[in-house]
Amino acid sequence: MKKVTIGQIAQECGFSVLAGEDALEREADRVFCCDLLSFVMGRAPAGSAWVTVMGNVNAIAVAVLADTACLVLAENAALDDQARMRADSQGVPVLGSALPVFDAGLCIQRLLERE
Amino acid sequence: MSQTISFHYDVPGDDFTRAGEASSSVKKALKQVGLAPEIIRNVAIAMYEGEINMVIHAGGGQIDVEIGPDAVRMVLKDQGPGIKDISLAMQEGWSTAPDDVRSLGFGAGMGLPNMKKYTDEMDVESTVGVGTTVTMTVRTHPREEAGA
Numbered sequence: 001m002k003k004v005t006i007g008q009i010a011q012e013c014g015f016s017v018l019a020g021e022d023a024l025e026r027e028a029d030r031v032f033c034c035d036l037l038s039f040v041m042g043r044a045p046a047g048s049a050w051v052t053v054m055g056n057v058n059a060i061a062v063a064v065l066a067d068t069a070c071l072v073l074a075e076n077a078a079l080d081d082q083a084r085m086r087a088d089s090q091g092v093p094v095l096g097s098a099l100p101v102f103d104a105g106l107c108i109q110r111l112l113e114r115e
Numbered sequence: 116m117s118q119t120i121s122f123h124y125d126v127p128g129d130d131f132t133r134a135g136e137a138s139s140s141v142k143k144a145l146k147q148v149g150l151a152p153e154i155i156r157n158v159a160i161a162m163y164e165g166e167i168n169m170v171i172h173a174g175g176g177q178i179d180v181e182i183g184p185d186a187v188r189m190v191l192k193d194q195g196p197g198i199k200d201i202s203l204a205m206q207e208g209w210s211t212a213p214d215d216v217r218s219l220g221f222g223a224g225m226g227l228p229n230m231k232k233y234t235d236e237m238d239v240e241s242t243v244g245v246g247t248t249v250t251m252t253v254r255t256h257p258r259e260e261a262g263a
Contacts, residue, residue: 001250006177013258015117025214033209035220036223036225037219037220037221038164038221038222038223038224038225038226038229039158039223039225040220041163041225041229042160042225042228042229042232042233046152046153046156054220056219056220057131057132058131058132058135058219058220058221061134061135061138061139061163062163064139064142064159065135065137065142065156065160065163066159066160067152067156067159068201081123082132090139098132
């Protein structure tokens with residue numbers, strides 16, 4: 001399965017790194033887009049790049065427990081301070097983008113197809 | 116692994132920011148034990164959903180986890196309002212969560228269904244006005260090995 005590192009995603013798609021800088025070497029092998037945390041818990045594949053607008057501390061907890069490779073906040077959605085601290089301490093890379101959810105996910109998908 | 120490792124957690128009520136601490140702690144312990152990532156993920160998801168349910172509906176509760184040689188067993192007990200109709204609560208999409216909980220991204224009626232989906236055995240006992248106890252088991256070996 002094709003994989004890209006979170007650092008590559010940030011660089012190639014022009015996403016900013018909002019938290020979890022120490023974990024940018026982690027690899028993602030697919031994209032998952034959803035905002036409803038209850039759905040994400042049950043359906044996000046482990047190792048996926050999860051694109052959402054939910055930047056609260058619960059989103060970080062879901063990323064940790066569902067074992068997603070990173071969290072990408074689309075639409076310039078805010079990452080609150082508590083979430084940032086949790087992401088740093090748990091080693092969850094969080095990227096930020098002005099793109100809408102679909103376009104942010106599409107950029108990652110194109111990278112995966114290119115690799 | 117032949118020994119059983121036990122953990123006890125008190126889940127505080129009405130504090131969404133702390134929900135997930137118990138699950139994260141168990142997840143770490145399971146990694147140290149060396150269980151397969153898929154098993155660890157199943158336990159973590161099921162337990163986190165249980166924690167969230169306790170915070171949303173029951174004002175907190177207690178969780179006991181036993182990591183045994185063949186399975187991880189979780190007992191989640193609360194003294195909340197209880198569940199009137201368990202079979203309804205088990206249906207995807209059925210929820211009694213308030214709007215403020217929904218705005219956080221929860222309350223989609225996926226909690227109990229997700230817990231069932233990610234565990235091998237799940238039992239819900241509930242008495243209205245008394246509380247709810249959910250017992251979940253995730254086997255750490257394939258079924259045929261466990262029975263062999």
